[in-house]
Amino acid sequence: MKIAVYCRVSTDKEEQKSSLKHQKEYLKSLYPNDEVTIFYDEGQTGTNIRRRKGFQEMLVACGLKKVYTTKTKFVFELDEYRKSKFDKIVTKSITRFARNTEAVTIWRLLEQKGVSIFFQDINKDTASSEDSLLLKLLLTLSEEESRNISERTKWGNQASAKANKIRNNELYGYEFNRETNSLIAIEKEAEVVRLMFKLCIEGNGYRIISSKLTEMNVLNRKGKPFSASTIKNMLHNKKYCGFNVRGQWQSVGLFTEDHTYKRTKKEEWIVQKNDRIDPIISEDTFEKAHKVINERLLHGNKGKNISKRDTQGKIICAKCGKSYYICHSKSLGSAVNTNPYYICATKKNKGKAVCNAENLSLKQVENYLEELRVHYYDNVELRNKIKIQQLKDELSRITNATDQEVLSKIDDNNLAINIRQETIAQLLDKFLSNATESTKKLVEKKICIIEEEISKLEADNSALDELLSNREAEKNKIKQKIQLLEKELLVNHDELTRVELMNRLVAIEVHSKKVLVPTWKI
Incomplete structure (x- = not known):
């Protein structure tokens, strides 16, 4: 029998990685005489299938296909041209497979491909009609449990924010004291923070500041250069002048494939002066830096889109699912970069540590689209x-x-x-x-x-x-x-215009500079 073993952990913490290792070893040991292939996801929750690349890869191997309904959203359907490579999927528990009731749809599709699912912890198999009924009820209960946990977590966050409690976010420049719930300045790192604000006030953009720090061999805690997105986040963090800011982000659509975090309105933020935070810079320095940042925005120097193109929203990062957009870099008074490039939104905003997707030159993308057109x-x-x-x-x-x-x-x-x-x-x-x-x-x-x-x-x-x-x-x-x-x-091939091509093209999934995968409207 050909068996697909699926394992998943929700975070990237070491104890979770150890759990993943044990899941793999144990489940594989159950089938010593069968052909076993392991699929897994690290740091992903069961409520969002879109971010679980290992899960998607397994479903494709089982004879399903991704069909895009919009530029970034997709559903799984039967692939009528391919047979499943596996007879059975084995996973530790129903929550490892999926909490969202959309999993029931996938379940039915797998049944049509002759693939059953075995949940080891409760010894239930979808191949059994009796087990199948119970499992569908358990799946619904599992989602309800996730929803309750989410609501309790949200309430707890709101209560701790109103109590002016500091969250341990390992902020550069500080050491977090859990016992006293305080941030204590680390002077060596504090000097770097002050330098960032100084360079910003002098009119340098995020990328220029990043370059200057790298030239000075000023590196982050991991011994790597500060990314432009990290510097942006630090310059916008009011903790550096002694304020605790909570409630800036809100979880949206937890139990859908569109789960994301959106920034809340500024009037909804909870901003409180906190004497348990050592101020590294003065409030005046923070305000001066933001005056310069706002002037840069006012002059249109955003380091962002050069112009709206027909590729907008169609070039998608295979690693994180976000769109690529055209970017350029300049500081005040400099000329616009004449070699624009595409960059993943996550990489741009959160840095390489979150998404290390490769950039694409504008020329490369245009040549690729022309190749597709021809x-x-x-x-x-x-x-x-x-x-x-x-x-x-x-x-x-x-x-x-x-x-x-x-x-x-x-x-x-x-x-x-x-x-x-x-x-x-x-x-x-x-x-x-x-x-x-x-x-x-x-x-x-x-x-x-x-x-x-x-x-x-x-x-x-x-x-x-x-x-x-x-x-x-x-x-x-x-x-x-x-x-x-x-x-x-x-x-005739020549009759397909660029406009017609872009109308038929749903998305281009970027796996690397050399691997671009187009998806077409059906």
Whole structure:
């Protein structure tokens, strides 16, 4: 049997990395005589599938594919051209697999590919119909647990912010004293902080300050140069003049694929003078630095987008999922860099430590897009030919299908509907009689899901009834689709313009300078 083992830990802390190692070793030891492949993710939560590259890689290997619905959002669907490389997925627990109920959709897709999932800690397997029902309920409970933890954490953060409590964020220039909840200045590092503010007041931009510090061999705690984004964050941190600022960021869409953090309005921040923070600079120095920064913004010198281009939002970092944008660097009074480049938004704003994606020159991107434009029809020709053949097979099936075959399919659907209706009855009998209110709500959610499945089967039956009564109309629809695809195959390559190319292009995923992967609209 070919088995995919999936492991995950939520943080990059050493104890979590040790947990990941143990997960791998233990799960692999359970199948000494089988062909085992390990997939894993470090520092990622179960609520966001988009950031879990190992999880995505495993699903693709199991015969699924990513289909982009927008420039950055995607869903998983069946890949009709590929078979699964694995028979079973094994993971430690249901929370290691996914907490989001969207996982149920992935679960069903895997079932269609003949792939079952085994959860080791509770000894349950989706291959078993009895286990399957229980697992779906547990998955719903798992998400509810995450939501409750999130709410408790949010409340705790708000309470500690109002109490003027300092969070241990290992801020450069300070040593955090946990017992007294205070930040004590480290004089050697404090000198570097003062130098940054001095260079800023003199009119230097973040990148210029970074270059000057590197030339002076002034490095961060890890012995590496200060990135421009790190310097930006430090110059905006009011702790350096003795203030504690909380509530600047808010978690948005925790249980969706769009989970992110957004900056709150300034009036919502909790800004308090704190005598447990040693001021490294004066309030006057902080204000002078920000006056210069605001003047730079006022003059349009943002070190950001040169102009809005048709590539905006279409070049995506494969490492963090954020967009690339065109950037340039200059200090006040200098000329604009004549060699603009694309940089990952995360790398630009948070530094290489968070995302070390490679930059791309404007020339490289333009050459790549031109290559895509020139060879577009060569690349899609095979895909269209396969689609045409599938449609012809479907047309043949409809043409040759007897009324008896269609009626047999309707009978199969009716049987599936009856099974689901029996499942609903079992749920009502077993769980709703003496269950708690929270359990009742979970069961009601499960019943809603089954009712949706029944609705889809009934809709399928309606389509089959329509086929029986209006077979010719259905055949004409398929013929029209075939004609459109065949017409596209006849279009001259030179007729595809840059505008047409960008309209058909969903995104370019950047894995490295040499590995760019385009995704097209279907």
